[in-house]
Amino acid sequence: MLITIFIPIIVILLMLLAAAIKILREYQRGVVFTLGRFTGVKGPGLIILIPFVQQMLRVDLRTVVHDVPSQDVISKDNVSVRVNAVLYFRVINPERAMIQVEDFLMATSQLAQTTLRSVLGKHDLDEMLAERDKLNNDIQEILDAQTDAWGIKVANVEIKHVDLNETMVRAIARQAEAERERRAKVINAEGEQQAAQKLLEAAHILGQRPEAMQLRYLSTLNVIANEKNSTIVFPFPMELGELFKAAATKSR
Known part of the structure; x- marks a missing residue:
């Protein structure tokens, strides 16, 4: 009879113990709420909570590698391209990441997509193809400034692909060929000029x-x-x- 009484009590105690004790890894932090109010950030290691009174949300502090989906962009010179990028960011303030925004991963992803279209739309196609480092830095600075309120640090942005339609690829090939011919003629003319100068x-x-x-x-x-x-x-x-x-x- 006593065993039958103690078994439910032991089960309840084990459940309370499991709810009270949390273990956080080195790269994790716990945002603790007491009766719905923020009371601090704890971790890593052993965390003891008051069951049913305190709740904890885990936050991963490691760098997140996010693949920004391909975006349709119209360049400054009215060329339609599809651009995709990769975004590197991490949480530096767990409190703001949990309180200031509902889903910081989704919010950062959506902001990256709109910023990518906005920044690239201000540049010509030649700049997109030749000045990627500058464009990466511009996008990174804008994202970092806007996500700072969410406790997010955008470390780097890399444009991976700038896809063109076949018509534009052929046009760029013709332009490159014409540029090579122009350079060949200029070099030949400079050679003739130098030879004539030496003969003189x-x-x-x-x-x-x-x-x-x-x-x-x-x-x-x-x-x-x-x-x-x-x-x-x-x-x-x-x-x-x-x-x-x-x-x-x-x-x-």
């Missing part, structure tokens, strides 16, 4: 020293002889022509 300098030097011209003439003959051509055309020096003309005049 060489002509100026050779014009000042006639013996240098003769050495150049002999060097050219040596190169032509080594080519083993069947026909060799020798340039006729103007000085030698003048010499023959003077000798003919004297013989008369």
Whole structure:
């Protein structure tokens, strides 16, 4: 008879003990409410609560990696793209994360989506593709400022993909090809200009020293002889022509 009486009492005591004793891990904190009023943040370790009087909500302080769903964005130059990103954030104030917002995970996710569309819509497509670091920093600063009231710290935002339709991909390919051709023509023109400048300098030097011209003439003959051509055309020096003309005049 006594055993039958004590069994329910033991069960009730065990239930009260289970409700009173909580164990929090190193990365967890407990937000405690006493009769519905906030009374403090406890943990990690062993936490003792007053059953039916105190309640505790667990908060994870580890960094959360959240994949922001793809968003349809219209850039400043009216190009439609789909952009997705990844968000890194963590709770730094458990009290505000539990009291100031109903669901801080959902709230942060929704805010990230709207901020992503807002920030990217202010930039051209070229900026989205070439200046991702700057855009990441802009989005991170805006999110961090707005989530501070919720006790959330946004550590980093990374834009993963900027998806374009096939028409825009072909247009960008044509633009890149035209840019490469332009650069090739500019480089070729700069090479011609430098070569002409060097030839002008060489002509100026050779014009000042006639013996240098003769050495150049002999060097050219040596190169032509080594080519083993069947026909060799020798340039006729103007000085030698003048010499023959003077000798003919004297013989008369």
